[in-house]
Amino acid sequence: MAGNERPGDHANAGRLTASLGNRAARGAAFAFVGACLAGVGLIAGWPLIGPQALRLRRSWDARVDVAGRSMEPALEPGDWLLVDPDAYAGGPPRVGQLVLCPDPRTPERLLIKRVGSVAPDGAVELLGDAPAESTDSRVFGTVPASDVRGRPWFRYWPLRRVGRLS
Amino acid sequence: MNRLLRALAPRRTAHAHCDIPCGVYDPAQARIEAESCYKIIQKYHDSSDELFRARCIHVKEERAELTKHHIDVMWHDYFKPEHVEKFPDLHDVCWKASKQASQVKRTVDLAEAQKLLDLIDKIDEMWRATNGPATTRMQAA
Numbered sequence: 650m651a652g653n654e655r656p657g658d659h660a661n662a663g664r665l666t667a668s669l670g671n672r673a674a675r676g677a678a679f680a681f682v683g684a685c686l687a688g689v690g691l692i693a694g695w696p697l698i699g700p701q702a703l704r705l706r707r708s709w710d711a712r713v714d715v716a717g718r719s720m721e722p723a724l725e726p727g728d729w730l731l732v733d734p735d736a737y738a739g740g741p742p743r744v745g746q747l748v749l750c751p752d753p754r755t756p757e758r759l760l761i762k763r764v765g766s767v768a769p770d771g772a773v774e775l776l777g778d779a780p781a782e783s784t785d786s787r788v789f790g791t792v793p794a795s796d797v798r799g800r801p802w803f804r805y806w807p808l809r810r811v812g813r814l815s
Numbered sequence: 816m817n818r819l820l821r822a823l824a825p826r827r828t829a830h831a832h833c834d835i836p837c838g839v840y841d842p843a844q845a846r847i848e849a850e851s852c853y854k855i856i857q858k859y860h861d862s863s864d865e866l867f868r869a870r871c872i873h874v875k876e877e878r879a880e881l882t883k884h885h886i887d888v889m890w891h892d893y894f895k896p897e898h899v900e901k902f903p904d905l906h907d908v909c910w911k912a913s914k915q916a917s918q919v920k921r922t923v924d925l926a927e928a929q930k931l932l933d934l935i936d937k938i939d940e941m942w943r944a945t946n947g948p949a950t951t952r953m954q955a956a
Contacts, residue, residue, distance in 0.1 A: 712825040717832030729825050749829055761829035777831065780897045781945060784832065787896065806823065 708733050711799055713749065713759070719777030719785070720761060723747075723814070729806035730814070736800030741767050747814060749798040750775060753789050760785075761801060773797060840893035841951050842939040845885035845912075849935055851878040852919050853928040860923070872923070879920035882931065886912045889938055898945050908937045 708731035715728040724730070732749060742748050742764045750773075752758040762775035762785055772791035777783025786792070802814055852875050859871040890909035899905045912934035919931050942948075 711827075713827045713829040714825040716828050716830050719831040724831060726831070729823070730829070732829075752830070759827060759829050761831050781895065782832075801829070 704733055704735075705731075707735065708802070710734075712805075713761070713801065715761060717782070719779050719783030720763070721779045721782070723763075723778050724761070724801075724804075725810075727807070728804050728810065730801040731803040731805060732799040732801045734799040736802070737794070737797050741771050741773060741794035742797055742800070743767070747801045748773070748775065749801065750792055750796055751798065753792055753796070759798070762786075767794065771795070839951060840889055840942070840947070842885070842889055842935055842942050842947075845882050845889065845935050846932070846939065848878045848882040848885060849916070849919070849928065849931045851875075852882065853925065853932060856923050856925050856928050860925070875923075876920050879916050882919070882935075883913050883916035886916060886935065886938065889942070893942065893947070894945075898941065901945070902941050905941060908934060908941070912938060 711732040711734040713730055713732055715724045715726055715730065717726060736742075737748070744764050744766055746764050748762060748764055750760050750762065752760050760775065762777055762783075765774035765776035765786065767773050768791065771794040773794050773796075774786040774791050776785050776787070780787075804810055804812060804814060855871050855875040855878065859868050859875070862868055862871070886909060890906075890913070894905055894909070902908075912931065915927070915931040915934050918927050
């Protein structure tokens with residue numbers, strides 16, 4: 650028994666324990682450094698990803714579905730869109746951009762149209778992409794830029810048409 | 816899957832519609848009244864009963880007025896600027912049709928009533944070419 654033990658066995662066992670301990674310590678160190686780097690990265694990167702993440706969140710909350718054919722072929726009835734509600738907070742929309750806007754005649758009804766022109770006084774002309782199927786500024790006139798609600802910028806459904814909107 | 820889709824579905828609808836009235840204009844209304852004028856003029860000539868003939872004239876004038884109203888509604892409310900681009904004679908046809916309705920109101924000449932029907936058919940052609948039937952007439956379910 651004890652007599653069968655060779656002197657080196659203890660040393661080997663000790664080395665094994667030491668190396669196991671080392672490995673665990675090294676793992677913990679790696680994890681710590683990793684976490685630190687991730688933390689630093691998140692803090693450093695926040696100015697870049699943060700606003701995008703918040704914008705995505707707000708866009709999700711403001712998502713809409715499309716009814717009607719006046720925006721064909723760009724948008725089809727049943728499309729589900731993300732809408733950046735603050736896209737036009739800094740200034741009026743530009744010509745060609747998609748906008749949401751309450752119908753001036755029945756404000757509880759939300760319209761989706763494209764900007765045809767913007768006058769210097771901020772009067773925005775809303776037009777449908779398919780004029781024959783659209784009721785727009787040709788009927789109800791221009792709307793003030795302050796009435797424009799948000800910018801649809803991404804279609805997330807149906808899957809075969811997912812993508813950024815222009 | 817359905818539950819997931821419901822969760823992803825938007826809560827609000829953005830309307831890309833035409834107005835509801837966009838889908839209610841139909842030149843058939845004008846055509847029906849103009850056909851009445853035509854038939855009444857025929858009946859007028861077929862009768863020798865003065866009272867009946869007087870009634871014919873009265874009813875024909877009423878129907879001609881309605882024809883003019885329906886033509887005007889097509890002209891003012893249904894047709895849009897891009898339709899005029901597509902049919903440069905659109906205003907001319909509608910104008911002539913309105914005037915022809917006045918003409919039919921005035922006479923008992925069957926040929927004038929026929930002219931009115933022909934002009935309404937031209938309006939009908941433009942209505943069909945601008946997707947009128949699909950947006951206006953109820954489709955079979």
